[in-house]
Amino acid sequence: MRFVAANLHPDHDTxxxxxxxxxxxxxxxxxxxxxLASRWDGCGSTRSPIDGTKIDANASKYRSIQYDRAKDLGEKLAIDIATLMERAERADADRGVSPGVTG
Structure with a gap:
């Protein structure tokens, strides 16, 4: 959010x-x-996705997944995101914040 806002700190209303x-x-x-984060060992990874360095590597059969499994994981992530969004909306409702109204 700060990147999009040119490092400005928008207030909670915004x-x-x-x-x-x-x-x-x-x-x-x-x-x-x-x-993307799941492919890079999560957000704590020190590897850069932009780095174009060419190195020899062996693929791990324990870290790779097949297309159908990746699709299932994507569907699970979509469900998890929907759940998180619902929890956020319930938390707002519990605090008495209506959609589109800031407090």
Whole structure:
């Protein structure tokens, strides 16, 4: 968010308004980011996805998955994202925050 905002620090009202107006637009990139992170051993990895260094490597049969398994994982991530979005909406409702209204 700070990158998109040119390192400015938007207040919670701005973030909430953006969130409530763009939930469906947020879910697809979030799923894509989680899929990429899972390929790179999560967000704590020190490897760079942009690095073009050519090195010899052996593929691990324990770390690779087949296409149908990857599809299942993608579907599970989509369900997990939907669950997280619902939890966020319930948390807002518990605090008395209505969609599109900041508090």
């Amino acid at each position: 973030i909430t308004t953006f969130w409530n107006g763009n939930i469906s637009a947020i879910e697809a990139p979030f799923l894509h980011m989680l899929e």
